[in-house]
Amino acid sequence: MSETSLKGRLGALALVAPLVLFLAIFFAWPLASMLKESVSDPVGSHAFPLTAAVAGDWDRQSEPPEALKQAFVDDLRAIDDQQLLGDAVRRLNSAQNGFRTLMSRTIRAVEEQPEGPLDLVAVDKRWADVRFWRAVADSTNPYTDRYLLAALDYERDASGRIAALPAEASANTAILLRTLGIGAVVTLACALIGLPYAMLVASVDGWKRQALLGAVLLPLWTSLLVRTAAWFILLQEQGLINDTLMSLGLIGSPLPLIFNRLGVVIAMTHVLLPFMVLPIYSVLLSIPRNLMPAAASLGAPPWRAFLRVLLPLSLRGVVSGSLLVFMTAIGYYITPALIGGAQDQMISSVIAFYAIGSANWGMAGALGAILLVATLALYTVYGRLSADRAGGR
Amino acid sequence: MPLSQSNIRFEKVSKSYGTLRVVDDLDLMIDQGEFLSLLGPSGSGKTTILMMLAGFEAPSGGTISLGSQRIDPLPPHRRNMGVVFQNYALFPHMSVAANVAFPLEMRGTPRSEIEQKVTRALDMVQLGAMKDRRPAQLSGGQQQRVALARALVFEPSVVLMDEPLGALDKQLREQMQLDIRALHKRLGLTIVFVTHDQSEALTMSDRIAVFNRGRIEQIGTPREIYDQPRSRFVAQFIGETNLVEGTLAEAGDAGATVKLEGGGTIRVQPSDLRPDAGRILVSVRPERIRLGPDAASENAYPATVTDAVYHGDHLRIQLDNGAFGFVAKADRKTAEFNPGDRVMVSFAPADCWMLPA
Numbered sequence: 057m058s059e060t061s062l063k064g065r066l067g068a069l070a071l072v073a074p075l076v077l078f079l080a081i082f083f084a085w086p087l088a089s090m091l092k093e094s095v096s097d098p099v100g101s102h103a104f105p106l107t108a109a110v111a112g113d114w115d116r117q118s119e120p121p122e123a124l125k126q127a128f129v130d131d132l133r134a135i136d137d138q139q140l141l142g143d144a145v146r147r148l149n150s151a152q153n154g155f156r157t158l159m160s161r162t163i164r165a166v167e168e169q170p171e172g173p174l175d176l177v178a179v180d181k182r183w184a185d186v187r188f189w190r191a192v193a194d195s196t197n198p199y200t201d202r203y204l205l206a207a208l209d210y211e212r213d214a215s216g217r218i219a220a221l222p223a224e225a226s227a228n229t230a231i232l233l234r235t236l237g238i239g240a241v242v243t244l245a246c247a248l249i250g251l252p253y254a255m256l257v258a259s260v261d262g263w264k265r266q267a268l269l270g271a272v273l274l275p276l277w278t279s280l281l282v283r284t285a286a287w288f289i290l291l292q293e294q295g296l297i298n299d300t301l302m303s304l305g306l307i308g309s310p311l312p313l314i315f316n317r318l319g320v321v322i323a324m325t326h327v328l329l330p331f332m333v334l335p336i337y338s339v340l341l342s343i344p345r346n347l348m349p350a351a352a353s354l355g356a357p358p359w360r361a362f363l364r365v366l367l368p369l370s371l372r373g374v375v376s377g378s379l380l381v382f383m384t385a386i387g388y389y390i391t392p393a394l395i396g397g398a399q400d401q402m403i404s405s406v407i408a409f410y411a412i413g414s415a416n417w418g419m420a421g422a423l424g425a426i427l428l429v430a431t432l433a434l435y436t437v438y439g440r441l442s443a444d445r446a447g448g449r
Numbered sequence: 450m451p452l453s454q455s456n457i458r459f460e461k462v463s464k465s466y467g468t469l470r471v472v473d474d475l476d477l478m479i480d481q482g483e484f485l486s487l488l489g490p491s492g493s494g495k496t497t498i499l500m501m502l503a504g505f506e507a508p509s510g511g512t513i514s515l516g517s518q519r520i521d522p523l524p525p526h527r528r529n530m531g532v533v534f535q536n537y538a539l540f541p542h543m544s545v546a547a548n549v550a551f552p553l554e555m556r557g558t559p560r561s562e563i564e565q566k567v568t569r570a571l572d573m574v575q576l577g578a579m580k581d582r583r584p585a586q587l588s589g590g591q592q593q594r595v596a597l598a599r600a601l602v603f604e605p606s607v608v609l610m611d612e613p614l615g616a617l618d619k620q621l622r623e624q625m626q627l628d629i630r631a632l633h634k635r636l637g638l639t640i641v642f643v644t645h646d647q648s649e650a651l652t653m654s655d656r657i658a659v660f661n662r663g664r665i666e667q668i669g670t671p672r673e674i675y676d677q678p679r680s681r682f683v684a685q686f687i688g689e690t691n692l693v694e695g696t697l698a699e700a701g702d703a704g705a706t707v708k709l710e711g712g713g714t715i716r717v718q719p720s721d722l723r724p725d726a727g728r729i730l731v732s733v734r735p736e737r738i739r740l741g742p743d744a745a746s747e748n749a750y751p752a753t754v755t756d757a758v759y760h761g762d763h764l765r766i767q768l769d770n771g772a773f774g775f776v777a778k779a780d781r782k783t784a785e786f787n788p789g790d791r792v793m794v795s796f797a798p799a800d801c802w803m804l805p806a
């Protein structure tokens with residue numbers, strides 16, 4: 057008895073093992089390392105291990121203790137990885153301006169005197185400034201909130217308090233807001249098109265229903281890149297739409313449809329429409345067929361029956377569809393990159409820029425983490441709603 | 450004549466789906482305040498007739514009128530008829546009270562009055578305590594009663610019900626039958642009631658219309674339909690009966706004599722039926738057959754028991770007298786019957802009814 061149940065359990069484990077492994081290797085692990093990347097800052101602690109060991113004893117306000125200064129000098133003497141040293145200097149300079157010259161002077165002084173105590177203030181009087189020591193001590197902490205703050209256009213000021221970045225350096229919030237804005241517009245457009253469409257699909261049957269469903273599912277069967285490229289062809293200045301409108305004499309000069317917000321919204325709406333239509337359609341199918349006749353027999357003219365019965369009942373589908381569309385939309389990259397202008401880039405392009413363009417994995421990870429948090433929050437709402445629906449039956 | 454003011458009239462109404470003729474040349478008059486059941490086998494067009502009356506289907510031909518007004522061109526929401534659907538059709542997103550208030554809101558009834566009427570309608574179906582629940586939180590019978598309250602709250606003069614009790618268990622169904630019947634009496638409603646449960650039709654209706662393939666086979670009171678069926682279809686569809694074929698030998702005011710195929714005669718009650726070729730069917734209900742050694746009657750035959758089955762409240766006995774077979778229902782107290790027993794079978798002429806072969 058217990059042996060068979062153990063066998064059964066092992067069998068079940070063996071069955072789910074490939075999936076679990078797959079998810080762990082290709083999903084959980086990259087996700088975790090991306091999140092780690094967004095808070096990790098290992099350069100200082102690698103370059104200055106002795107300093108790192110004593111940095112905790114200092115309160116960051118008073119005169120730095122002699123032990124800290126000596127440990128820093130010893131670290132500089134011990135380091136022989138020039139690449140690591142360069143990274144460390146860059147890291148320090150990004151926290152406190154002036155480190156580049158200060159460090160080259162200091163390193164030279166350390167090389168000239170390889171033994172014994174060294175009076176750093178004599179080398180450069182900036183070492184008397186507590187702010188430089190604070191930067192050194194802080195750099196030895198292997199974790200940082202710098203990237204997460206920067207992703208939201210904040211930084212820690214000289215005294216360690218969180219402060220807004222100057223306006224000319226703060227593009228991320230604007231792009232994040234733009235992303236949410238485009239997501240909202242696309243969701244609205246999908247809902248406005250998707251709801252009547254789903255109602256149409258649910259109201260016919262046979263081949264007509266198959267054809268209508270096929271029309272909206274078709275985009276799902278072609279690759280995103282192909283669909284986006286197709287819109288590129290349609291929307292461009294000498295594209296199909298402008299050519300047709302011009303040959304019909306409806307417009308004199310080409311409409312600006314591409315490399316702007318309108319084009320992005322049109323293309324994304326098309327691509328995401330199935331995610332709106334399908335949930336609404338499935339909710340509509342679950343509505344008993346005789347409710348509308350019942351409403352009519354109770355004296356409701358068609359439009360009031362629609363407003364009071366069909367619309368409220370299909371709203372749950374609209375909400376789940378909207379969440380799906382919105383969550384997918386805010387992660388979009390290819391479509392705005394190909395069809396949008398500079399002012400239509402979404403948060404994913406910024407992530408791609410940091411990850412691919414400038415190898416700043418910390419920033420890429422931090423922006424990704426913020427996108428992830430937004431999506432998870434929405435997903436929780438979505439889960440709540442679908443749980444309500446299951447319970448409501 | 451206020452009574453005839455709002456009776457319902459179908460005149461030459463037909464309905465076809467493609468080449469399929471579902472309702473064929475229907476002439477039907479339903480009096481105000483009448484409880485009419487539409488009874489018939491599956492696919493005989495009962496629902497179609499109801500849907501045409503409610504306005505969800507347009508007749509392919511003919512006219513439907515209510516009183517002096519033709520209603521077949523009216524859309525459903527202008528017909529002012531309460532409809533109770535087979536699976537209730539309650540609005541799942543509204544509370545019980547909101548469901549019942551719906552038809553009043555559609556008619557622009559003032560808010561205070563709506564509340565009053567909803568309370569009254571729910572009390573009438575004994576669901577006053579459930580008014581804040583959702584339909585999904587009610588049992589089948591309770592949902593059915595909400596549907597009833599909703600169809601009655603706006604005081605329609607005509608209520609249409611399509612197998613409203615089909616989904617309920619026996620006990621609840623019987624309770625609801627009594628409730629509907631009582632409401633019908635109290636409110637003076639005209640009710641058109643579709644069912645394929647013949648005992649339901651017999652117990653509830655003022656009149657029953659028996660349908661077969663889109664036509665009325667017979668329309669009349671439950672008593673007429675059961676005791677005096679006009680066709681083999683009606684005799685066999687309503688209850689169970691024994692049909693014996695023969696020729697009409699003699700007919701008079703006191704009764705008629707039918708000569709049976711296999712020899713012998715049956716005396717039957719007087720009838721104005723005069724079949725062309727003289728061929729005729731005699732119908733005798735199983736519960737009218739008396740069994741026993743000393744049955745004295747005009748129609749008495751010796752027979753052999755071929756089977757006897759216990760049914761709780763009665764015994765069902767299969768008999769054979771050589772010329773014809775019979776089914777009889779016997780009070781289970783009368784006697785024991787076993788296959789092979791020889792018994793006398795008798796039935797009064799008044800229980801024998803002639804119909805065309």
Ligand SMILES: Nc1ncnc2c1ncn2[C@@H]1O[C@H](COP(=O)(O)OP(=O)(O)OP(=O)(O)O)[C@@H](O)[C@H]1O
Pocket residue numbers: 466469471489490491492493494495496497498645
């Ligand atoms: N929309 C439709 N299209 C085609 N045929 C239909 C349609 N509605 C009904 N029918 C046909 O019309 C006939 C009568 O149907 P109806 O629903 O009136 O039968 P019914 O007497 O109510 O049967 P039941 O007791 O099974 O409910 C059936 O043969 C049915 O197949």
Ligand SMILES: [Mg+2]
Pocket residue numbers: 495496497611
């Ligand atoms: Mg039916």
